[in-house]
Amino acid sequence: MAKRAMTSEAKAAKSKSILDKSTEMFMVLDYDKIKMSDIAKNLGISNGILFVYFRTKEELFFRILCREYEKRLTHLIEMAKTTPVRDYEDFKNLVMNELMELIDQNPLYIKLESMRTAVFEKNVDAETMLHQKINLYKRMSELVGIICKSSIISPEDVMEILQTEASIITGCKLSATLPEAVIHIIEQNDLNGLKRNFEEDVRKTMIWYLDGYPINHMVNRTAGQRPQFD
Known part of the structure; x- marks a missing residue:
């Protein structure tokens, strides 16, 4: 699993990567079928890290x-x-x-x-x-x-x-x-x-x-x- 970003620049980059990946998924899947755990899995991060950002x-x-x-x-x-x-x-x-x-x-x-x-x-x-x-x-x-x-x-x-x-x-x-x-x-x-x-x-x-x-x-x-x- 990826380590949690600590600097402000790294946090901004991590937030952007989450938004980008979620956008990709949303364009091919219905909103109701997208789970936060699926987003985390696709990004290679833990559920806990994802919920820190969103x-x-x-x-x-x-x-x-x-x-x-x-x-x-x-x-x-x-x-x-x-x-x-x-x-x-x-x-x-x-x-x-x-x-x-x-x-x-x-x-x-x-x-x-x-x-x-x-x-x-x-x-x-x-x-x-x-x-x-x-x-x-x-x-x-x-x-x-x-x-x-x-x-x-x-x-x-x-x-x-x-x-x-x-x-x-x-x-x-x-x-x-x-x-x-x-x-x-x-x-x-x-x-x-x-x-x-x-x-x-x-x-x-x-x-x-x-x-x-x-x-x-x-x-x-x-x-x-x-x-x-x-």
């Missing part, structure tokens, strides 16, 4: 999600820097281009995001949750600052839209994920209309939401009047 499986996979979300925010920041938001159409294109790229290229993030509320946030301890969210909030604030530089859209609206986007991803993923037995029944009875196309569902739902947002939500929160938004 107290629960939920905490471990929540950390993977946060790592992926930080990568996503970094990419969004770069996109926002290279494609300035001059009007609402620019903002809409930024959101949609990143979203469709995410769906096409990052199935790991999609799988984890769809589990965030029901599995991870429900079971991860408050201290871990707070620490991770503070780190992500700093990156999110940087992104919002870049997007809102031209005052076309408010920080509150950007945050609300991105939070709703996460809910849309989760909802569409859950509705498109059917048990194999159900899929078999659908195919056997030529009921393919009951199948959902996750990518298309997300695209349509998000476009409808963004198109309606200026009318339904972008109002002056104190005066109750719609702002100039052209």
Whole structure:
């Protein structure tokens, strides 16, 4: 068995190796079928050492999600820097281009995001949750600052839209994920209309939401009047 890492650099490297190996396993196995003991065995470490770094499986996979979300925010920041938001159409294109790229290229993030509320946030301890969210909030604030530089859209609206986007991803993923037995029944009875196309569902739902947002939500929160938004 490998020895327990002691220096801060070695601990960081060990934590990363645990996250990396768990990610590999998650891409080929269902979450429920992954055991902490299996992760430890694949890494050649004891169960005790693994639990030193991550107290629960939920905490471990929540950390993977946060790592992926930080990568996503970094990419969004770069996109926002290279494609300035001059009007609402620019903002809409930024959101949609990143979203469709995410769906096409990052199935790991999609799988984890769809589990965030029901599995991870429900079971991860408050201290871990707070620490991770503070780190992500700093990156999110940087992104919002870049997007809102031209005052076309408010920080509150950007945050609300991105939070709703996460809910849309989760909802569409859950509705498109059917048990194999159900899929078999659908195919056997030529009921393919009951199948959902996750990518298309997300695209349509998000476009409808963004198109309606200026009318339904972008109002002056104190005066109750719609702002100039052209």
